[in-house]
Amino acid sequence: MKKSNIGYLKRRVLFSTLFFLSLITGLAAQEKTVKYNILQNDNIIGQMKFCQKKDSGNLYLSMVSSAKSRFVFSIEVNTEERAHFRNGLLVSSSVQRRVNGKEKANRQTHLINTSYQLKSERKTSRLNRPINNNLLLLYANEPSNLSQVYSDNYQQFLEIKQTSPHSYRIQLPDGNYNDYYFSDGICKEIILHHSFYTITMRLA
Incomplete structure (x- = not known):
């Protein structure tokens, strides 16, 4: 066989191998990002981005938001949440929130053996029950x-009630509540009902 033919075959084999590997990588790791507008009184005051990535039994979720509003004075809130599930079980999660540049929340949940270690600012506690879902997962399911x-x-676990077809309400420990609205299995809108204001997060 001529050297030119051997070189051609090698290139074809290399191309086929790389193409096959790219297909496997695409099947193994699937990533999706959606964006929401944050509204108050029908005015856009910020943006939120939700990302989910599936990779070989692992599910990675992240949510980053930034909103700026004005009550008596200007308030800017930046939030970042992350969660990692493995085979349907929460492995770790975190919530970080800053208001006008100052840290207001820094909370972590970590699976250690068969229970969870909960860290919240200066407090540490444990939770002895499996976590198979969380609020972040509602953006995807x-x-x-x-x-x-x-x-x-x-x-902590919060009660969730269906209020109408594809609509759900979660009552919060502080007396406020959130409403979630779905279409085709996707969260289209979340309305945060606070005693002093109402915030809507709507799929952009």
Whole structure:
């Protein structure tokens, strides 16, 4: 066989191998990003980006938001949340929130052996039950069969109730509540009901 033919075959084999590997990588790791507008009184005051990545039994979730509003004075809130699930079980999560540049929340949930270590600013505690869902996961999946969902911010399970088809309400420990609205299994809108204001996060 001529050297030119051997070189051609080598290049074809290399190309086929790289193409096959790229297909496997694409199947093994799937990433999706969606964006939401943050509104108050129908005015856009910020943006939120939600990302999910699936990779060989692992699910990585992240949410980053920034909003600026004015009550008596200007308030800028920046939030970042992350969660890692492995085979449907929460491995770790974190919530960080800054208001006008100052840290207001820094909370972590970590699976250690068969229980969770909960860290919240200056407090450490434990949770002895499995966590198979959390609030971040609601952005990706409609909670059709859930009665409770884990809050990484409050570090406890909260009751979730269906209020109408594809609509759900979560009552928060501070007396406020959030409404979630879904279409085709995707979270289209979240309305945060606070005693002093109402914030809407709508799919952009």
